[in-house]
Amino acid sequence: MRILNLTQHCATPDQLAAGVIDLPEEFRQELLELLTFEQLPDADELKRRAWRVVCLADHYVGAAAMIGGAPFFMAPLESALRRAGWRVLYAFSRRESVEETQPDGSVRKTNVFRHVGFVEASDPTPRATA
Structure with missing residues (x-):
C-alpha cells in the first residue's frame, strides 16, 4: 500500500520500507x-489549510495519507482528507531506550523511536443500524 506522508517530518527508513512516500x-x-502555525488560527483558517493540504495530496494517487502534527489541526485535516476519498493513518512508534558506554565509563542513555505500524483514524460519523 502506498501511503503519502503529510507530516512535517520526512519518512524514516522503516516508514519508507512500509510504503510511505514523501512529497517532492x-x-x-x-x-x-x-x-506550521505562528498565530492562533480560527476555524476558517483551519478549514482553508486542510483543503490546501488535500489539494497537494491530490497530485498523487495513493491509498492512504499519513498525518500528524498540531493536535488542533488533525480533526479538520482528517475530515477534509476523508471527504476527498483518502484513508487517514497515524504512525505508531515504540520508544526504545539505548544505553551507550562512554570512553570515561559513564553511560549515556537515549531514546530511539522505532516505527511499528499505522493506526487508522476512526470515522466519527454515526452510522444508522438496521
Whole structure:
C-alpha cells in the first residue's frame, strides 16, 4: 500500500520500507507552511489549510495519507482528507531506550523511536443500524 506522508517530518527508513512516500521538495515546502502555525488560527483558517493540504495530496494517487502534527489541526485535516476519498493513518512508534558506554565509563542513555505500524483514524460519523 502506498501511503503519502503529510507530516512535517520526512519518512524514516522503516516508514519508507512500509510504503510511505514523501512529497517532492516543490510541494513539501508548501506543506510545511500549511502545517506550521505562528498565530492562533480560527476555524476558517483551519478549514482553508486542510483543503490546501488535500489539494497537494491530490497530485498523487495513493491509498492512504499519513498525518500528524498540531493536535488542533488533525480533526479538520482528517475530515477534509476523508471527504476527498483518502484513508487517514497515524504512525505508531515504540520508544526504545539505548544505553551507550562512554570512553570515561559513564553511560549515556537515549531514546530511539522505532516505527511499528499505522493506526487508522476512526470515522466519527454515526452510522444508522438496521
